Amino acid sequence: MKLKFFLRMIFYSLFRRRLRMLVALIAVAVGATIISGMVTVYREVPQQLGREFRAYGANLLLIPAGDASTFSAENLTKVNEILKGNEVIGIAPFLYERLEINKQYILTGGTDFDEVQKVSPYWHVEGRYPVKGEREVLIGAQLAKILSPYEPAEIIGQEVTISAGEGTAMRKYLVTGIVSTGGKEEEFAFTNLDELQNISGKEGEIGIAQLSIVAEGENLKSIEESISRAVPALQPQTVQQIANSEFNVLNKLQVLVLLVTAIVLILTLICVTTTMMAVVTERRKEIGLKKALGASDSNIVREFLGEGCLLGAFGGLLGSGLGYLFAESVSVQVFGRGIYFSVSIAILAVVLSILVTGAASLIPVRIAVNVDPAIVLRGE
């Protein structure tokens, strides 16, 4: 009964003085909104940005270990097993051979074009990618100028003859597109992997695999180590440039978010302290009255801390909801995809709000217990 009345008292002290407490509630809610929003962004951004970074190409390469020039495709199945649980954007296998295209020796790559589009989304194809199982070829932009010097684009739709060299079978391939990458690939031709394996007589063999995984820094390193341990035929290599810059950017961003969160926490603390102090000053008579009625110092402390915590809880709940909406809109606008509502972040925001308002109430509570009960006499 006593606890029930205590809760009733602190509840009504907040909700029957709505206007007064609204200011304090807004202060707490704004703080909680920014905290929960920031923490959500803090947690989500590495993942989101990680995905964005994957647009810059592979961050892990698999090459044959030792002196071997190729490795068996079965090894990639093992790698797939190891990568279970990680977000893998794509694994693009490549086999390179020097082939005769229209009587010219040209370095030709065989690959899985579906995977290439995932791993290297920056490849720009005029025309279209070759279709799996068809005798089709993609020509590098530089190579197109050699094969069709006057009007390179005209090569699209034409047929070229490809063979492994003199004395081998000649096959006709349809050029489906011209690829621009800004790199060495523009000098090469690309066809389906099994076609190339077939022409060169290297069935089931792969020269290099490009992996794009949503992982940075330590994570990527540990993936590299476990592949190296489990599949001795492969030598994994992280693409340092991309992995490092990704790690640096994310690191700086996280520090920034952490800093902003800390500042917001301090500002909320100040704001709530000031509001609570105003509340105490305003309620000196009420405190005096309660003391005159026989309230002990601990009664007064409990009531004000209780009010503070209740305020923190409501502000925190409100803020964690708004914070999610804030983070969601940031994510949608910046990264073009939504985020999940995290219960743990909501709980964190509520707990932090309660702690902050509790701490912010300490100074005003100190003032409150010092109020002289005699002030209620004679209308002082």
Next chain:
Amino acid sequence: MALLELKDVSMVYNGKVKALDKINLSVEKGDWLAIMGPSGSGKTTLMNIIGCMDHATGGEIILDGISLADVDKQKLTEIRREKIGMVFQQFHLVPYLTAMENVMVAQYYHSIPDTDEAKAALKRVGLEDRAGHLPSQLSGGEQQRVCIARALINYPVLILADEPTGNLDETNQNLVMKIFHELHEEGHTIITVTHSAEVGKEAERCVIIEHGKIKKVYENHHENLEGYFVP
């Protein structure tokens, strides 16, 4: 033994300002005493001391067998809670609690809040139908009656009323004084502090204080009190 006994009670602020000077007063159980005097006479100081809100700097005060001079602040709060019911000039109800909750607040600090008892206390002052109203929805007279119900709820040995009708119109003043008379008849001990001769003469005994000293004591509803002018 008297319920309240003041022997040579003095109060000196900052070692210089003498607010009370050797006050001797005895209040028996069931007495109704009025304390009157002009502003600055020491009425409030005396009320603070009797109401266990301040310690006297000299003399001895015994309330219900307990010497108030020897107890610390915490114990003083406890005695106030247990022994005294207070009625204030400005009612002092908690604005965000209903009439009934305001009565229950005193129970909450004293022991355990009890809805039925609080209801009975409000009925005692004729406010049972206003139990769910907030102070802002009550008239001055009603607020003062809630204040009286709150003062009675813990069965205090002494009811201390500070200008209980100071903020009321004549009708409400009469209503409140009627309740005080009833309480007195039931055997409650009452001390009222007042400016008003009209209120003062309702008490059995009236003590006039001036410059921190008892100037005069009128016994048995002394009509001459009408001639006593309080500025």
